[in-house]
Amino acid sequence: MIDLYTWTTPNGRKVSIMLEELGVDYAVHAIDIGAGDQQSPEFLALSPNNKIPAIVDNDSGTVLMESGAILLYLADKYGQFMPTERKSYWRAMEWLMWQMGGVGPFLGQVHHFVHFNPGKAPYAEERFTAEAHRLYGVLNTRLAGRDYIVDQYSIADIATWPWISRFEWQQIDLQQYPNVRDWYLRIAERPAVERGYQVPKKVSDVPMP
Ligand SMILES: N[C@@H](CCC(=O)N[C@@H](CS)C(=O)NCC(=O)O)C(=O)O
Numbered sequence: 001m002i003d004l005y006t007w008t009t010p011n012g013r014k015v016s017i018m019l020e021e022l023g024v025d026y027a028v029h030a031i032d033i034g035a036g037d038q039q040s041p042e043f044l045a046l047s048p049n050n051k052i053p054a055i056v057d058n059d060s061g062t063v064l065m066e067s068g069a070i071l072l073y074l075a076d077k078y079g080q081f082m083p084t085e086r087k088s089y090w091r092a093m094e095w096l097m098w099q100m101g102g103v104g105p106f107l108g109q110v111h112h113f114v115h116f117n118p119g120k121a122p123y124a125e126e127r128f129t130a131e132a133h134r135l136y137g138v139l140n141t142r143l144a145g146r147d148y149i150v151d152q153y154s155i156a157d158i159a160t161w162p163w164i165s166r167f168e169w170q171q172i173d174l175q176q177y178p179n180v181r182d183w184y185l186r187i188a189e190r191p192a193v194e195r196g197y198q199v200p201k202k203v204s205d206v207p208m209p
Helices: 010-022 041-046 067-078 086-116 122-142 155-164 178-188 191-197
Strands: 002-006 026-030 054-057 062-065
Touching: 002 010, 010 067, 010 086, 010 155, 010 191, 041 054, 054 067, 062 067, 067 086, 067 155, 086 122, 086 155, 122 155, 122 178, 155 178, 178 191
Parallel strands: 002 026
Antiparallel strands: 002 054, 054 062
């Protein structure tokens, strides 16, 4: 049994979507980051960076924070959603790192400055909005002629999709990025994605462009 500590955010949903895709048994523990649950000593013992998501795998005694590490761990443990052929494996790793180092941090800043605090820091709004468009452009180019980021559906897609699901907060018109839009809708149709999106609780339907 796996314990998942999470909240209704893109980084949290990556892991609930992965667990739903794998069809494994897991227990959900809601860490309300708006209420400051992430600062509790109990959670800090699991996640030394005070951020969700984190997992405890009770089979192996593994405790992990960082969504990218958790996705890699689960892909390795269950032998799914990560290509095994060497070239594709590293291509998927490359795009997973692109998500972790680019999409997550920069789109997160768009949420902060553009969605939650508009008008307070025009330079930051302009800078992070421009970076968001650049990242959407990169993904749009990568997805030209491809159904998924690397070969088959993989953790590169699972890591990236929940961030794109916040396109409204980012004030992005997905029609401007048709390959991203088609990929987004393809993944949104998966029942495991629909279920994973609603963990630890439903706040809305999956956004549709
Ligand atoms: N690099 C981390 C980022 C995790 C992260 O930023 N989590 C956010 C929610 S999406 C959080 O816990 N924020 C609470 C806080 O910053 O206090 C990962 O991918 O797991």
